[in-house]
Amino acid sequence: MSGLPSTMRAAVLVAPGRFELRSVPVPRPGPDEVLIRVRRCGLCGTDIHIFKGHYSADRLPLIPGHEFAGEVAALGEGVRSLKLGQTVTADINIGCGACFYCRKNEVLNCPDMAQVGIHVDGGLAEYVRVPASHVVPVPANTPVELAALAEPVSCIVRAVKKSGxxxxxxxxxxxxxxxxxxxxxxxxxxxAAPIIVSEPNPGRAAWARESGADIVVTDPALLRQAVLDATGGRGADLVIESVGLTALYEQAFELVRPGGRVLAFGLAEPSARAHYLPFQVVLKELGLIGSVAGMGDDMHEAMTLIAHDRVRLGNFIETVYPLARIAEAMEAFINDRSINKVQIAL
Structure with a gap:
């Protein structure tokens, strides 16, 4: 297409633990597809799993990156709803669109599902190609660095819905x-009220207080009593595991009230096993809900929340690296616990 360069810079994960900055061909959008000029792309826990070879290792070499935003750079044949230069992000979950799961907006269970930046090339490059149907317009006056956070916010939007x-x-x-x-x-x-947070990291505990937690517990030994004191001795109505540790999943079943629910959100190692007592699950009528990613309307609702300042995202955009320093950025994200989030500027 005229006006587009033939090559672009991209961070290619060529093997677990090894990025290479390469010049690769710019993808061309086919019918009903859009090419986005990426301006910001965030790193998240899933990227760490991919980087370490725990997830999608069979897809390497791969351009990761699924939290991106930028401008429409080219329109494929048949795309009428978008304009060149329009600021956008995208729903990364691409299914067949016709199966049982796609019809129910459970795209992650589609047998042909692929996620941009996880299974196919993503946003750690100057350009990324996505279906036009998955493009999410960014409202005017919403900074691109905040728009790039629509994907992680959408994951929580879906989790809230599924948790009831x-x-x-x-x-x-x-x-x-x-x-x-x-x-x-x-x-x-x-x-929700009260909201109790368990977080041993002092910086993140302080962040939880600033974000409105009613109770923050930094000593795990004090957590059980704190939960009982705050809930009339019952336990929490809803317990959310957001780390992905077996010990915390087991603890969740100990701290949920009879008749309550556990929301499984943290991504554990693929072979990790947690133990629970089926007798107690039945006797106490406990619920277990899994949730992992936002899709469909979840993305649009997340974008609306961001545009109307319903989530505080300042702490998520403090650490920014250029694409050329992707290996350093990933190393810092993995090892520096003072960093809340990393974004790559392109």
């Missing part, structure tokens, strides 16, 4: 990293 969280219900959040903090913020927006 109701006004006045108590919530315990195990772990308050970036994802745990978003769980906290949207639980407040949904009317």
């Amino acid at each position: 969280l109701r006004l006045g219900e108590s919530v315990l959040i195990l772990g308050s990293g970036p994802i745990g903090n978003l769980h906290l913020q949207l639980a407040r927006r949904a009317g």
Whole structure:
């Protein structure tokens, strides 16, 4: 297409633990596809799993990156709803569009599902190609660095829906990293009370307090009593595991009230096994809900929340690296616990 360069810079994960900055062909959009000029792309926990070879290792070499935003750079044949230069992000979950799961907006269970930046090339490059149907317009005056956070916010939007969280219900959040903090913020927006956060990291514990947690517990030995004291001795209505540790999943079943629910959100190692007592699950009528990613309307709703300042995202855009320093950025994200989020500027 005229006006587009023939090559672009891209961070290619060529093997677990090894990025290469390469010049690769710019993808051309086919019918009903859009090419986005990426301006910001975030790193998240899933990217760490991919980087370490725990996930999508069979897809390497791969251009990761699924939290991106930028401008429409080219339109494929048949695309009428978007304009060149329009600021956009995208729903990364691409299914067949026709199967049982796609019809129910459970795209991750589609047998032909592929996620941009996880299974196919993503946003750690100057350009990324996506279906036009998956493009999410960014409202005017919304900065591109905030628009790039629509994907992680959408994950929490979906989790709130699936959890059935109701006004006045108590919530315990195990772990308050970036994802745990978003769980906290949207639980407040949904009317949860009280919200209890367990987070041993002092910086992240302070962040949870600033974000509106009613109770923050930094000593795991004190957590059980704190939960009981805050809930009339019952346990939490909803417990959210947002880290992905077996011990925390087991703890969740110990701290949920009879008749309550556990939301499984943290991505554990593929072979990890947690133990629970089926007798107690049946006797106490406990619920277990899994949720992992936002899709469809979840993305549009997340974008609306961001545009109307319903989530505080300042802490998520403090650490920015250029694409040329992607290996350093990933190393810092993995090892520096003072960093809440990393974005790559392109």
